[in-house]
Amino acid sequence: MQYWLMKSEPDEVSIDDVLAAPKHIVSWFGVRNYQARNFMRDAMRPGDGVLFYHSSCAQPGVAGLAEVASAAYPDATQFEAGGKYHDPKATAEQPRWSAVDVRALKKTRLLPLAEMRTIPALEDMVLLQKGSRLSITPVSAGQWNTIVKLLNKG
Template sequence: MPHYWLMKAEPAEASIDDVLAMPDATVGWTGVRNYQARNFMRDSMQVGDGVLFYHSSCAQPGVVGIARVASGIKVDPTQFDPASPYFDAASKPEAPRWLLVDVQVVHKTRNLTLPELRADAALADLLILKKGNRLSITPVEPAHWQHIVSVLGHPGV
């Protein structure tokens, strides 16, 4: 049974349009530097899982597309690059701390904004809406996934 995820991207770094312009509309999800988010990728994500592509840290945060997990876990190379904002001097190639998965955009949608998500009673317990939740990757319950893709007029992945 597939899992579903909400994955945040800052459009200044990797917008949905940027990913759509990449080969196979696929991007390595680099820069995750939270252990809980990393553990979701490492322990629970599977190829084919559904992803709500979410723009964050922008004027209109919200779900902007439907994507899927397109690879198993890989080592995130940015942790070893001193020029990267995601460099981690404590991480060693023989014992990397940080991982990534490839994410493939399936469909760009309208922006289902954060205020719209908050106003929808069917999404009241969606993790991203919980006070204090700042994780870049959160699991999405199947009922929430179905509701959101229905609101967006898309069948999912």
């Protein structure tokens, strides 16, 4: 059992959007960064905890709790010629990019990035490191517990 933080632009897919989807599940496609892909393909397991993070918006921060709902599978958008996520070097035999299913569990209060930066127990979070841009980052059990408590505190 591991924990992750996954960034989504709420203009694209917000926590509300996922909760409105059938079974509260969406496919996490479109990742085009090798490190993030490797986390999905090599380390994520169904049931892993996910902090659903809203990025590139007025109020960046953790907006909900979710879980990994599938093993990794080839991201179909890499094969879509002319599509935004097309990768001409990817083939069905040798897919390059992976996706996983993510199930939203609950919307929480927004835990702003700025507040997270003030919490000493979170200072080692990959998200908070200088220059960190990864859309999927690991979260330690201690960081997860700290954040869940902060979310419940309201």
